[in-house]
Amino acid sequence: MIGIVLAGGQSRRFGSTKAFATYNGKCFYEYTIAALTPHCTEIIVVARPEDVDRFPSTLHVVTDLQEFAGQGPLAGVLTGMNTIQSDWYAVLPCDVPFADDSIIRKLMNHRAGNMSVAIEEIGKLHPLLSIWSKEAEPMIRSSLEMENRSVRPLIHHWVDGQVLLEKKPSLFDNVNRPGQLEGR
Template identity: 90%
Template sequence: MIGIVLAGGQSRRFGSPKAFATYNGKCFYEYAIAALTPHCTEIAVVARPEDAARFPGTLHVTTDLQEFAGQGPLAGILTGMNTIQSDWYAVLPCDVPFADDSIIRELMNHRAGNLSVAIEEDGKCHPLLSIWSKGAEPLIRSSLEMGNRSVRPLIQHWVDGQALLGMKPSLFNNVNRPEQLEGR
């Protein structure tokens, strides 16, 4: 399985690129890589062009496919799929620094066939905490070509995240503002 770290957001509410925000001395993108590493043979980081050179040279960093540049997370997922070939892809956004490898393990336990799988917890969907088969690539491309940028309609199976919450309540917290890190 290949890991895809989505690090190409505009970070408008955060005020600076979230990939490089730090928590306990570690950049957000490093948390995503740490969560993916136990399950993935390689990891692609999909970043904004102006930020790509800021990542260490040891990482496989890429930017959106030119035809879908700037079209959001779905374009990032497709870019990751086109960057490193695999049958399966585990996706984590860089702005979920409290996520750990238990999310990926849980998603892997629920994958079957060509299903795309994502976490749903107490009615709240987390479509970017997901696993995709290579078979989803044409659906993603077609959706983007039609101007549909939403990830949710392409998710075929939602995994109940309640069991994971018992282990770590903040597992799915998306950090959109610096003050969300205060007092942690």
Template identity: 50%
Template sequence: MKQTAGILLAGGQSRRFGSPKAFADYQGQPFYQYSLQALQPFCEEIVVVTRPEFLEKLPNEIHLTMDLEKYAGMGPLAGILSGMEAVEAERYAVLPCDMPFMEEQVIGRLLNKHQGDVSAVTVEGKRHPLVSVWQAAAKPAIRQALNEGNRRVMHAQARLGGQWIEGGLLTEQPELVFKNVNTPCELERR
């Protein structure tokens, strides 16, 4: 069994962005590459959880999976569980695909500060539940939440007694590093 696996969430609808954010370009690379690069030094294996229509757009050498059939289309929480089921590990470092400013050091520091069943990041009161670390022991609670129709990641984190780690402890530029890019003009304003 692996100690740490990475889960890269790349299956969102990207409604506000207007095209799939995973493949949006920033400085010559698609967004998902930045999250992948941040996870690689700390994860023995990384799985990208995506939608069927994106499978052909991602490189063959990447481990790809889709939502478990029972939970298809139920959002990021379903993606986290689907990633956990695709790779057996003691813990999982999770990142969304829409944070092109993510720094590798953030993942290392987050893993070092992780305690309990789940840890996630907050920046001056704004929570970033998808920048997180989950123990394998959290799977039953995630599954139960989804079975109850509760898709909210923060609901599952609260149920597990998750801890919130201040982003300023992980990077000197938390407002930039943890920025979810939701519209193309947000890149231009950088």
């Protein structure tokens, strides 16, 4: 399985690139890579062009496919799929620093056939905490070509994340504003 770190967002509410925000002295993207590493043979970071050189040279950092540049997370997923061939892709956004490998393990245990699988917890959908089959690539490309950028309609199966919350209540929290992690 290939890991895809989505680090190409505009971070409008945050005010600076979230991938490089820190928590306990560690960049957000490093937490995401740590969550993917136990399950993935390689990891791709999909970033904005102006941020590529900010990542360590040891990482495989790419930008969106030119025809879909700047079209959101779905473009990042497609870019990852087109960068390294694999049967499966685990996707995590860089702004969930409390995510850990248990999310990927749970998703892997619930994949079936070529279905895309994402986490749901207590009625809240997390479409970017997901696993995708390579067979979803044409559907993703078609959606982007029709200017449909939403990830949710392409998810086939939602996995209950409640069990994971018992371990760590903030596991799915994404960080959208500076100072949001103060006091944790």
